[in-house]
Amino acid sequence: MLTIKLAFKNLIGAGRRAWLNIIVLSIVYVMIIFMVGMMKGVFGRMEHETQLTEFAAGQFWSENYDPQDPVNIRDYHQSYSDVKAYLSPDKACQILVTPATIYADGRSSVALLKGIVPEQSVMKMETEKLLTESNYIPVMIGKQMAKSAKLELGNIITLQVRDKNGVFDAVDAEIVHVMQHNIQSVDAGMVWISLDDLQSLLDLKNEATYITVSNKFDQEMSGWKFKDLNFLLADIKLLSFQKQTGALIMNIIMLTLAALAIFDTQMLAIFRRKKEIGTLIALGMTRKHVKMLFTMEGLYYAILGIIMGLIYGIPLLWITSVKGINYGSVAEDFGMNMGSILYPEFSFQLFLSSTLIVVLVIMVVSYLPARSISKLNPTQVLKGK
């Protein structure tokens, strides 16, 4: 108890240097929580939104379907006639994919044309817009695609595709909807069309590339390979892991710098306060006691840094978690399924683990210099030597 009291008094008495360390540590503490919370929030949301918009509860892939092989993608489809009885707009939605060339205002670009059941409710996409009355074939795109291909709502475009016999066909289509979400994997380089229209264009009646199912779907479908969410979200999970590892390294660097500042302060304190150490020993403290006193002083940096961090950090972090951080159009360039407003997620566990890590690290860097007190000769240090 005495050590705790004396250490606190010493620290407060140490003045500006001590407060500078405390402020730096508090910033590091808040930054660690913010960065971990940000990663957790962004990737948690990314996984969630991707699941809702693209994968639902999983997908059944046609025999040879490989989404990473755009060259041969027009060949990856198969008949769903045998399983048609299981398919319904709220349980399973069949999707047919083919490469297409888009012509608009004299420009041409390559895209993936995806046929989808407009009435589906398996994925969170406004596919009912494909039922809009139009003189042309109604199609919809995402805002990324609109931006990159310089297209907008109401534009008439020409879609050129090759049917199952390899014969080129072209039709005019109207952009009846531009999706505003940030799920790039259903947006970038894609044009969505009614499944019936695409099947007619390609002459592929009852054919699909893959079938996305909701969690209400519980059938086995022979001839189709089921891919669960673990598989489908593996890339996002890997990306999340990589980004979190990067953030962890950043956190380690920040904490190391703060710890080094405290280590340096402690080393300097022991060097400058040798006479004080000698006096304390002469007054009846053991060296172990003095060592504890200096370690405790270091520990107070952590305690006060954390308290200070919590005082301004909690309101600050709470506001960011509620209001989010608006990255604006920059977010679209990240190439990830994330919104322009990013919402970090903070939990009690995050606060607790960050607190424990900071306390532990600072305790170690305070103890290490204090160990040298054991080697000091009190008769020498009394003279300040």
Added chain:
Amino acid sequence: MSKSLINIEGLVKRFPMGDREFTALDGVNLTINQGEFSGLVGPSGSGKTTILNIVGSLDIPSEGAVSVLDNDIGSLTPKTAAKLRNKHIGFIFQTYNLLPVYTVYENVELPLLLLDYDKATRKKMIMDALEWVDLIDKCDSRPSQLSGGESQRVAVARAMVKRPEIVLADEPTANLDSKNSFNILSMMENLNKELKTTFLFATHDEKVMKYLKRKILLVDGKIAKDERIK
């Protein structure tokens, strides 16, 4: 007859010096009785401070036996040595050695905190000690706000506050002018008379020597003369 508090027999202290050893004390025999106001005098390097350090259990003898209040200094553990200093020995240093971040009151309080006295007892003892040194009005001052004389008076109060049997004073007036030295020494002399505290000085200051009731002259680590003044 007064009880002997410090018994030194055949004390030898050697310090390593490069490849060789330097002998700071060479066969010192000395007895200090309760209530003495005595001093180790002699030139620099004669071994005065070394004796104080050993008697204060801050150091151990290389050879010989040193007994302080029936504690054999050579065989004390760090914990028992700390306890001996804490309970029975007060130190006064040439450079005062006050803790800069504490007030006068807190500096004087420190030995009592280590002895685990309750707050009320501590307060009474501190006020008594500050009264002895006439510094009650400086209770809340910090060492940086005190003059040299005042700082040394605080150091005396800190050494005396726990009413130790022995006070070891190493060149206590070396940084003080004549007037302050006189004040400090008079104060210590009074405390010696009133409280029967044993004072052992290490000094080569003539001003201190005038006050000593016993002068032990050290030359080259040996006692050259032991003179009692009536």
